[in-house]
Amino acid sequence: MIARRALAIAGGVVLLALLAWAVNAGLERLAGVEPAAAPRAAEPAAPPPGVPRITATLFYGSADGQALVPVRREVALAEGVVPQGREILAVQLQGAPEPHVPVIPPGTSLRAFYVTDRGDAFVDLSSEISAQHPGGSSTELLTVYAVVNAVLANLPTVRRVQILVEGREADTLAGHVDIRRPLERDMSLVRESP
Amino acid sequence: MGAVRGTASFASISLVLLLMALLHAQGTAPAAPLTLVSRDGRRPLATTIVNGQELVALEDLAALFLFDVREDTLAGGLTVVYRGQSIVMSPGQPMALVRGRVVPLPAAPVRSGARWLVPLDFISRALAPIHDTRIELRRESRLLLVGDIRVPRVTARIDAPGPPTRATIEVAPAAPVTITTEAGRLIARIDADGLDLSGPIEGAGLIEGIRAGEQPRTVAVLLTARAGAAMAVAGETGGVTRITVEVTAPAADAAAPAPPREPAPPPPAPATRPPLQTIVLDPGHGGDDAGVRGARGTAEKDVTLAVARRVRTLIETRLGVRVILTRGDDRAVGLDERAAIANNSKADLFLSLHANAAPSADLAGAEVFHLRLDREGEDARRAAESEAVALPVLGGATRTIDVMRWDLAQVRHVDASAALAAVLDEQLRAQVPMGSQALRQAPLRVLTSVNMPAALVEMGYLTNEDQERQLGSEAFQSSLAQGIYNAVLRFRLYLEEHRVS
8 A cells, every 4th residue: 555655845834834735645645636725835935845755666676687676765746646647657667776677678758647437547658668678578577567566556546557659559568478458466576575 | 750761761662773773774874873872871873964964763763752753744744742742844844843933953854765854953952842851962972862861071181291291181061080090001980871082082201092991981091111100180170070190200210319318208109189289389589579689699589499490300200290380480470470370270289489588687597488367368268168159050050169259269278278387397497497486477478369278488598698608509409499398298198188078
């Protein structure tokens, strides 16, 4: 589950403002509603050095390259499932923190992210995800499920994830893993130790 | 039933028929007689050629099929009456009135002395529709089938002179087949009332010829003196029983490369109905798609092709099993095309060969994958187990067929594929280093559409320096091929134990 910690970054902001923010973030998580405008309006008054953040679970390659390891990282808070998904994926697509190894080809960017009424999310990635992929069934499984698990672990309303490449449905990324249909979470590739 | 009455009469009139045939021999131009096949056996039915039309005596038919013939001498009409139903013909008119409907005939009835001759088509077009007994005329094979009897058409052909020499015998409609081997021949006994055999087939390679056996309802495949083992397997698809025959040269002729390590001795080949006849090997990637590239430049596509060729040589020379490669050289083949090659060749086993990559250079070892179904695949599997659709076929019967989405063909074979993956893991383990979790399940695209037991082997990691060197070496490729060959032997035993009759 999401362990979310709302941080109101002070620059002379009082405790009250921090509390108001925390309550608001909690409400959004519980009810899935957009945060009220009040705290937002308050922010410009005292420009923060950072933006509100959540802690998301992202997935990187274990040091031995064998499995995915969940890593908690801070991600900018966004309003609603789709904007939040974009923020999460933007960080997931970046390089891996030490001692983990990247499983997503460098240069891969997020073109679009959307969620259907049925709870299927579509992650549209740039061509690098496929063209720059090193290949091999094992790495391809790690790549696919890093993306799939990152969405499903952090956005509870999403049921399945389909990867698109340059806006189109793809057979595979590098000739192995079937991504023609939306995929469910696969925790068999995940292990806790780095 | 009419069939019973009909068959009883056949026995009684057989002598009469023979006499008639003899008496009639001085007709216009006698043709080779038809063979009437019924529950009582076979007997000839004489025909005559007049003006290029093959005619048969109406009296002969009347005696066989128990109808009356009335001739209206005044009007010149000819009426056939069978159980209250009538067929009316007029001399000079190439037609018949059957139950009041006009049925065209290729020729008009002709008087020959005291007898009336009618075209052969009278039997199928006019008589068969009103008769209680099933009557089927097969002109090409000159058979007249009467009653509820099964006389499948049997055709044979040589597919490849080889060696191994391959031939196919087709039985349509499908019938149970028992195959036995004798010295110098292989006999297929077909469970039917008779066989509609095409002429004998000239042999090629290690097959001398294919023709009717000495026993009734058998087909004999005659082998040459140079033939080694002969195997045959019968399978039914689309209402046709297909017997695939394979004759291999004796082991001494095979010139197999000396195996580095011999596994448990392979069972002798000439078992009847071998469950493993065709294997499709799928060398991964190819052409523009090099697959994984190692740091020293070794390309996955080259390794997969080299190992596939070695496995093919081992299997073909030692097992006499047909091996098909989805690509025999360096070219791009789509994943659907690979599956189509396997499905079209009705292979019994599909094995995709790959070399792996890891995000870390440490990882090494071979891994074996079989398909993991997603929820949709599991649904399809359940549906396949419970649902079948009855389709009407010619003759008013229905035939039950399974309905399966073509792109999920593998769901039928998940259990056998798991067994295949397990024996691959076990046999490769004796030859090459394996990964720490070597037996894996994943949603692999190339495995989903193949309609047979299937697995994918990642033979090692090209991202590991040692393994890249190994995968490029002949010795290591040979060990991989040996492990795969041994697994194929084990899997054949599995198939024999789990054979569906």
